[in-house]
Amino acid sequence: MAAEREPPPLGEARQPELEELEDGEDLFTSTVSTLESSPSSPEPASLPTEDISINSNGPKPAEIILDDDREDLFAEATEEVSLDSPEREPILSPDPTPAITPVTPTTLVTPRMESKSITAPVIFDRSREEIEEEANGDVFDIEINVSDPEKVGDGMNAYMAYRVTTKTSLSMFHKNEFSVKRRFSDFLGLHSKLATKYLHVGYIVPPAPEKSIVGMTKVKVGKEDSSSTEFVEKRRAALERYLQRTVKHPTLLQDPDLRQFLESSELPRAVNTQALSGAGILRMVNKAADAVNKMTIKMNESDAWFEEKQQQFENLDQQLRKLHSNVEALVCHRKELSANTAAFAKSAAMLGNSEDHTALSRALSQLAEVEEKIDQLHQEQAFADFYVFSELLGDYIRLIAAVKGVLDHRMKCWQKWQDAQVTLQKKREAEAKLQLANKPDKLQQAKDEIKEWETKVQQGERDFEQISKTIRKEVGRFEKERVKDFKTVIIKYLESLVQTQQQLIKYWEAFLPEAKAIA
Amino acid sequence: MGIPANGSEDSVSGPNGEEGRGIAELVTDPSLQVEISDAVSERDKVKFTVQTKSSLPHFTRPALSVVRQHEDFVWLHDTFSENDEYAGIIIPPAPPRPDFETSREKLQRLGEGNSTLTREEFAKMKQELEGEYLAIFKKTVAMHEVFLQHLAAHPVLRRDHNFYVFLEYDQDLSVRGKNRKELLGGFFRNMVKSADEVLITGVLGLKEVDEFFEHERTFLLEYNTRVRDTCLKADRVMRAHKSLAEDYIPISVALSSLGTQEVCQLQTPPELLGRVASDEDLKLSDLFKYYMRDSQAAKDLLYRRLQALADYENANKALDRARLRNKEVKPAEAHQQLCCQRFEQLSASAKQELTDFKSRRISAFRKNLIELAELEVKHAKASSLLLQNTLIVLKGDA
Numbered sequence: 001m002a003a004e005r006e007p008p009p010l011g012e013a014r015q016p017e018l019e020e021l022e023d024g025e026d027l028f029t030s031t032v033s034t035l036e037s038s039p040s041s042p043e044p045a046s047l048p049t050e051d052i053s054i055n056s057n058g059p060k061p062a063e064i065i066l067d068d069d070r071e072d073l074f075a076e077a078t079e080e081v082s083l084d085s086p087e088r089e090p091i092l093s094p095d096p097t098p099a100i101t102p103v104t105p106t107t108l109v110t111p112r113m114e115s116k117s118i119t120a121p122v123i124f125d126r127s128r129e130e131i132e133e134e135a136n137g138d139v140f141d142i143e144i145n146v147s148d149p150e151k152v153g154d155g156m157n158a159y160m161a162y163r164v165t166t167k168t169s170l171s172m173f174h175k176n177e178f179s180v181k182r183r184f185s186d187f188l189g190l191h192s193k194l195a196t197k198y199l200h201v202g203y204i205v206p207p208a209p210e211k212s213i214v215g216m217t218k219v220k221v222g223k224e225d226s227s228s229t230e231f232v233e234k235r236r237a238a239l240e241r242y243l244q245r246t247v248k249h250p251t252l253l254q255d256p257d258l259r260q261f262l263e264s265s266e267l268p269r270a271v272n273t274q275a276l277s278g279a280g281i282l283r284m285v286n287k288a289a290d291a292v293n294k295m296t297i298k299m300n301e302s303d304a305w306f307e308e309k310q311q312q313f314e315n316l317d318q319q320l321r322k323l324h325s326n327v328e329a330l331v332c333h334r335k336e337l338s339a340n341t342a343a344f345a346k347s348a349a350m351l352g353n354s355e356d357h358t359a360l361s362r363a364l365s366q367l368a369e370v371e372e373k374i375d376q377l378h379q380e381q382a383f384a385d386f387y388v389f390s391e392l393l394g395d396y397i398r399l400i401a402a403v404k405g406v407l408d409h410r411m412k413c414w415q416k417w418q419d420a421q422v423t424l425q426k427k428r429e430a431e432a433k434l435q436l437a438n439k440p441d442k443l444q445q446a447k448d449e450i451k452e453w454e455t456k457v458q459q460g461e462r463d464f465e466q467i468s469k470t471i472r473k474e475v476g477r478f479e480k481e482r483v484k485d486f487k488t489v490i491i492k493y494l495e496s497l498v499q500t501q502q503q504l505i506k507y508w509e510a511f512l513p514e515a516k517a518i519a
Numbered sequence: 520m521g522i523p524a525n526g527s528e529d530s531v532s533g534p535n536g537e538e539g540r541g542i543a544e545l546v547t548d549p550s551l552q553v554e555i556s557d558a559v560s561e562r563d564k565v566k567f568t569v570q571t572k573s574s575l576p577h578f579t580r581p582a583l584s585v586v587r588q589h590e591d592f593v594w595l596h597d598t599f600s601e602n603d604e605y606a607g608i609i610i611p612p613a614p615p616r617p618d619f620e621t622s623r624e625k626l627q628r629l630g631e632g633n634s635t636l637t638r639e640e641f642a643k644m645k646q647e648l649e650g651e652y653l654a655i656f657k658k659t660v661a662m663h664e665v666f667l668q669h670l671a672a673h674p675v676l677r678r679d680h681n682f683y684v685f686l687e688y689d690q691d692l693s694v695r696g697k698n699r700k701e702l703l704g705g706f707f708r709n710m711v712k713s714a715d716e717v718l719i720t721g722v723l724g725l726k727e728v729d730e731f732f733e734h735e736r737t738f739l740l741e742y743n744t745r746v747r748d749t750c751l752k753a754d755r756v757m758r759a760h761k762s763l764a765e766d767y768i769p770i771s772v773a774l775s776s777l778g779t780q781e782v783c784q785l786q787t788p789p790e791l792l793g794r795v796a797s798d799e800d801l802k803l804s805d806l807f808k809y810y811m812r813d814s815q816a817a818k819d820l821l822y823r824r825l826q827a828l829a830d831y832e833n834a835n836k837a838l839d840r841a842r843l844r845n846k847e848v849k850p851a852e853a854h855q856q857l858c859c860q861r862f863e864q865l866s867a868s869a870k871q872e873l874t875d876f877k878s879r880r881i882s883a884f885r886k887n888l889i890e891l892a893e894l895e896v897k898h899a900k901a902s903s904l905l906l907q908n909t910l911i912v913l914k915g916d917a
Contacts, residue, residue, distance in 0.1 A: 323770065330763070334763060344749070344753055354745050360880075360884055363888060490913065495910065497902075498903055502899070502903055509892075511888075512896070515892055516885075
């Protein structure tokens with residue numbers, strides 16, 4: 001096979017999409033009925049069942065043919081390869097896909113591929129693991145910026161609109177560079193949709209930035225002071241980080257809702273994100289119910305890995321919280337230092353004024369100037385402390401909450417499985433009783449119910465294994481990302497410290513001749 | 520050198536002369552050299568070992584060594600300032616009371632087993648606080664030493680009898696600390712003094728005929744206030760710096776325990792920051808503090824001169840009255856002569872002193888500002904280097 005073994009860098013990003021496409025195709029061809037249900041339904045767990053069954057019975061022979069197909073397309077080097085060509089059949093990877101995405105089939109089937117370069121679907125030949133590694137390795141080639149916060153409207157109905165700019169060469173998007181205007185509730189809406197779809201199957205969905213009624217009210221009222229600009233800037237940066245984290249996730253990147261968010265100029269207003277709306281209150285009630293349930297579920301953890309991870313995340317959570325409060329104290333003190341330095345500078349200037357010896361007087365005023373500049377430096381350093389460090393910590397504390405949530409879902413999944421087993425048992429007992437009582441019509445119904453519950457038990461088990469597998473992968477990814485993130489941030493922070501020191505050197509070296517000039 | 524938290528026997532030895540002399544800008548005269556060679560802190564008392572090397576005749580031995588406490592220094596200062604002979608001299612300001620209270624409290628609080636700190640954090644905090652304690656200790660020794668050296672350098676003051684006693688008498692001076700009455704008395708005297716100043720110049724309409732003194736008075740008044748303010752602000756900066764340094768300690772510990780071994784290098788910045796803070800303190804804050812007190816002493820001199828002037832004026836008036844009534848003219852004349860002489864002597868001496876004060880001040884500021892700038896540059900370079908090395912390690916692991 002003259003197939004290219006070295007896909008261009010875009011290739012790596014491409015392949016998850018195609019694998020997802022397989023699923024989409026599968027879903028489409030097999031279980032159309034079940035898919036009519038909206039993606040945000042509370043029971044999409046039923047979908048994966050269908051998926052797995054199809055995959056395991058997948059038409060293996062077709063795979064090889066398709067490879068050749070692909071290569072033919074390759075050989076022709078056509079610019080546009082359309083995946084919705086009618087001769088296309090479900091493309092399967094060598095192993096059943098562990099990453100199952102219950103997504104609306106319609107949007108998934110029609111991605112336009114307007115890539116500038118031929119991307120390589122030849123990676124079918126490779127093993128699943130290799131593909132995964134490549135996916136996690138390098139550049140996803142999508143860059144997101146959130147900028148230009150703009151106040152729209154007036155009074156209490158006002159809101160801030162942010163410009164979301166995407167630069168990408170990924171073919172699943174219609175263009176290479178595009179931007180849209182979004183408001184904060186849009187982001188929350190996106191997160192809510194993603195969370196409903198993916199959290200319960202074990203994906204760690206990055207949490208959205210927190211709401212702040214106080215901060216927002218100030219902005220709405222039109223208070224043009226530094227605290228409200230700071231608030232807006234803080235929020236803008238948080239939104240950017242949120243989006244960047246979300247697109248880094250290979251599975252979430254495929255999600256059509258995410259694509260819609262990034263691309264479409266008009267977005268239906270997500271009213272359910274308001275704190276005091278009906279949906280908001282429902283959410284709160286659910287959260288409380290969940291908390292109660294968590295306490296009552298006693299899971300027999302057969303897997304030491306999960307136990308260990310649970311503990312690990314508890315510890316990490318505590319450490320991060322402590323560190324976060326320490327860094328906030330640091331920011332506070334640095335601001336204090338800055339204020340004190342400014343006061344000192346003024347005082348030194350006055351002293352210089354009252355000094356009657358001219359050279360000394362000048363030196364003292366120079367000293368005052370240097371101190372003022374240092375004050376500026378301290379202020380900038382405070383910003384670095386804050387934005388670079390403290391916000392990252394806050395993000396991770398929320399991320400860990402998401403991880404914990406995912407682990408909880410696994411517990412719930414287990415519970416469901418156990419419950420199904422119990423019900424099955426009861427049904428069997430009922431059937432046995434009916435056997436003895438000899439009621440043929442009820443017997444048939446009982447047998448049917450048993451079949452039904454047997455399937456449910458199997459499904460429950462598979463779900464549980466599925467979610468466990470997904471979580472393992474996700475946690476591995478999370479750990480890698482965490483280490484990378486922290487390292488990047490610390491490097492950035494240290495660099496800012498270095499810069500401050502260099503500036504200090506400059507200032508004091510400039511001052512030295514002044515001091516020496518005192519005669 | 521470990522400094523136990525209960526503040527018992529500690530000692531600091533070594534030449535502190537460098538720092539002290541820098542502030543006061545004294546010329547060391549080999550005929551009388553004074554230094555504090557050792558200091559011991561016991562509970563709430565500090566005992567200084569004062570060593571003198573002298574070729575002057577009235578010392579019994581060429582080398583002397585005595586132990587003195589802070590109260591002895593204060594006593595010595597008071598004898599000078601209350602001595603009318605030295606009215607025309609700027610009396611070197613007395614050293615400030617040794618104050619280890621805050622530092623000791625902090626160490627105690629740390630030692631009381633605050634369980635929220637990890638062992639690493641505890642060790643580092645302890646190191647910080649001990650460094651702070653040590654710095655305060657060195658500073659107080661320096662202040663006491665400067666006081667003595669200033670006295671030793673002054674051509675008139677060095678010949679004072681009490682000074683010799685202080686340097687030579689190898690028994691305890693048993694200087695009774697001021698009891699409450701005397702302290703209050705001193706307090707009131709200060710208040711009276713400032714009121715008096717206003718009275719003398721304002722109400723009595725004394726005109727300062729000498730431009731030099733007029734200028735000096737205005738200058739000193741303003742300068743004293745300003746330097747006091749600057750000193751205060753410098754102190755605040757120093758404290759803020761310190762709390763910042765202390766903040767870095769738990770952060771660096773937490774980062775290193777986050778399981779990424781690359782991060783443990785972050786520990787070094789806090790130590791550096793702490794050290795910068797205490798060095799800055801020694802240079803800048805001390806400088807301002809010293810000149811605050813010194814300018815106060817100069818103001819006192821002016822006040823004494825003013826008093827002498829007032830006496831002189833009064834004597835003049837008395838003489839005029841006596842001449843008018845033609846009674847007791849002779850004694851009035853004599854008295855007036857005396858006052859005039861005193862005033863003129865004072866004025867001449869004061870002029871000299873104030874000029875010296877100015878040049879002292881200028882060279883002290885120069886030296887300290889240069890040293891401050893050099894120190895800041897040195898520290899910034901060092902921490903910059905350290906940070907860059909850390910960055911290389913971190914980036915290299917990528």
